[in-house]
Amino acid sequence: MEKLRGFLLVSLLVVLGQVSCTHKSAELIPVYVNTNPTGGGNGNGGGTTNPNPCDPNIVYFTKDILPILNSNCAMSGCHDNITAKEGIVLNSYAGARAKVTPYSLNSSKIYKVMVTSNSKDIMPPAPNSKLSQTQLDLIAKWINQGAQNLTCNSGNCDTSNVTYSGVVSKTINTYCYGCHNGASAGGGINLSSHAGVASIAANGKLMGSIQGVAGYSAMPKGSKLDECQIKQIQIWVKAGALNN
Numbered sequence: 001m002e003k004l005r006g007f008l009l010v011s012l013l014v015v016l017g018q019v020s021c022t023h024k025s026a027e028l029i030p031v032y033v034n035t036n037p038t039g040g041g042n043g044n045g046g047g048t049t050n051p052n053p054c055d056p057n058i059v060y061f062t063k064d065i066l067p068i069l070n071s072n073c074a075m076s077g078c079h080d081n082i083t084a085k086e087g088i089v090l091n092s093y094a095g096a097r098a099k100v101t102p103y104s105l106n107s108s109k110i111y112k113v114m115v116t117s118n119s120k121d122i123m124p125p126a127p128n129s130k131l132s133q134t135q136l137d138l139i140a141k142w143i144n145q146g147a148q149n150l151t152c153n154s155g156n157c158d159t160s161n162v163t164y165s166g167v168v169s170k171t172i173n174t175y176c177y178g179c180h181n182g183a184s185a186g187g188g189i190n191l192s193s194h195a196g197v198a199s200i201a202a203n204g205k206l207m208g209s210i211q212g213v214a215g216y217s218a219m220p221k222g223s224k225l226d227e228c229q230i231k232q233i234q235i236w237v238k239a240g241a242l243n244n
């Protein structure tokens with residue numbers, strides 16, 4: 001039960017709109033409900049109450065999973081809605097949900113191909129790199145929490161100590177790396193090192209693309225960073241895009 005601390009276990013099928021029709025009614029379905037009304041100890045400054053704060057123990061599809069899929073699976077030529085290899089489209093909740101079985105890693109196709117040791121079947125295919133263990137763990141946790149489409153409001157934007165290693169590189173790794181690495185460098189841009197990110201910071205393309213400024217291709221392709229992430233990157237760029 002230790003693991004479930006902070007979660008409220010309820011069995012109301014009605015809450016699970018999207019899975020209820022296929023679910024065996026006798027089974028008890030754990031529903032993860034946010035019981036963290038103050039925002040997980042990050043403080044909730046200004047006296048405003050965040051009605052739907054993010055719970056660090058819960059995996060949220062749009063915030064946590066979609067960026068990984070967009071950047072590593074839904075690129076053009078693969079599982080975007082134009083190419084849709086093998087009929088699989090991974091740039092939306094519905095598309096991803098169709099390829100997973102809630103609470104079962106073994107019957108979840110997209111997870112199985114990401115962890116297989118068979119180099120012919122692995123996704124993303126070579127020369128792309130395997131997803132990181134952190135990303136795989138997050139996808140596994142999402143499936144084990146029922147593969148739901150939960151959303152939350154991250155509330156406060158922490159702009160106090162924006163470093164490359166602590167903040168910027170994490171955002172880039174999640175949202176950009178899959179399309180901008182050594183093996184697959186969209187537009188010839190490789191964002192796998194500080195030098196690569198600093199060079200598009202210096203020529204204005206980083207801010208232009210993430211803010212969707214006219215004349216730049218909007219990035220990340222297929223989704224958008226939230227205001228807080230854009231603000232943090234801007235602070236880092238203005239401070240000289242340091243390798244800190």
Ligand code: HEC
Pocket residue numbers: 070071074075076172175176177178179180186187188189200205206209210215216217219220221222225
């Ligand atoms: C789904 C794949 C994909 C993702 C995710 C992605 N990019 Fe790109 N990016 C591309 C491709 C392909 C190009 C080259 C074609 C173009 O400009 O549209 C490109 C071009 C760019 C350019 C050049 C734009 C210009 O107008 O010259 C920049 C800068 C860039 N990406 C930054 C980023 C950043 C930063 C992220 C993450 C926040 C990101 N990209 C995420 C595929 C992607």
